[in-house]
Amino acid sequence: MTETILHDYWRSSASYRVRIALNLAEIDYRAVSVDLVAGDHKAEAHVALNPQGLVPVLEIDGHRFTQSLAILDYLSETRALGLLPANPAEAARVRALAHSVAVDVHPVCNLGVVGHVSRLLPDQPDAKVDWMRRFIPPGLAAFEALLEGFDQAPYCCGDRPSLADICLMPQLYNARRWEADYRACPRIRAVEAACAAHPAFAAAHPDSVGPH
CATH class of the missing domain: 1.20.1050.10 (Glutathione S-transferase Yfyf (Class Pi); Chain A, domain 2)
Known part of the structure; x- marks a missing residue:
């Protein structure tokens, strides 16, 4: 099984959302800090992960995802989190x-x-x-x-x-x-x-x- 990696910043609202969902799903992950104040999100290495130069970036199940709301949809659908009603x-x-x-x-x-x-x-x-x-x-x-x-x-x-x-x-x-x-x-x-x-x-x- 591939390691789950979350590229995030501790005060990022979008990253915070994903951390909650990962915890709800009881998924162990390794956090990689991307210091927004220091400008790490604009560095070449991070832009290679996310051309928008934003956090979070989640590497999971052999995939790499950006955009927190899309990530939440993926986690809800693949881990049966039930974040949205079935109706x-x-x-x-x-x-x-x-x-x-x-x-x-x-x-x-x-x-x-x-x-x-x-x-x-x-x-x-x-x-x-x-x-x-x-x-x-x-x-x-x-x-x-x-x-x-x-x-x-x-x-x-x-x-x-x-x-x-x-x-x-x-x-x-x-x-x-x-x-x-x-x-x-x-x-x-x-x-x-x-x-x-x-x-x-x-x-x-x-x-x-x-x-x-």
Whole structure:
């Protein structure tokens, strides 16, 4: 059996999602750090793995995959994780919930975008923080409203972690990091507590895998 290798960065939201799924699937893997701050993702060796120069890159089952949402689909389908309901309509609703943060909020709050904002506004040292606080809270408020259509028992969409939980938790890590307020989101906070208590989520948390 080939070794499973995850090329990731400890604070990368996309990498964090994949770590959760690997843990849920109980897949042993070797982590290879790609330091985004140091620019390792733009190095020739990494671009050879992923021409986009992004993380994560997952090497598994003799394949190499990029794009966290595609990786999550692969792991769910090959390891029976059940991240989406079997019913197509219900699956679309859960996928939309997950994508509301993974597709609409995360991209405008990633390192490359926010770093560019800071470079454009060198005379505004708080530009990065202001940016995060501008985009994260409305995205989480929308997620909270979408949660009304699901039964949090105790996770986003029922009694087991779904794609939505895996996409939500990294965004909450960023919200806390940048002090983006989501105190008015009781459903999200209840899901956060349930996920934080789950070993697969806890082991994937940046504080568990990052530099100490």
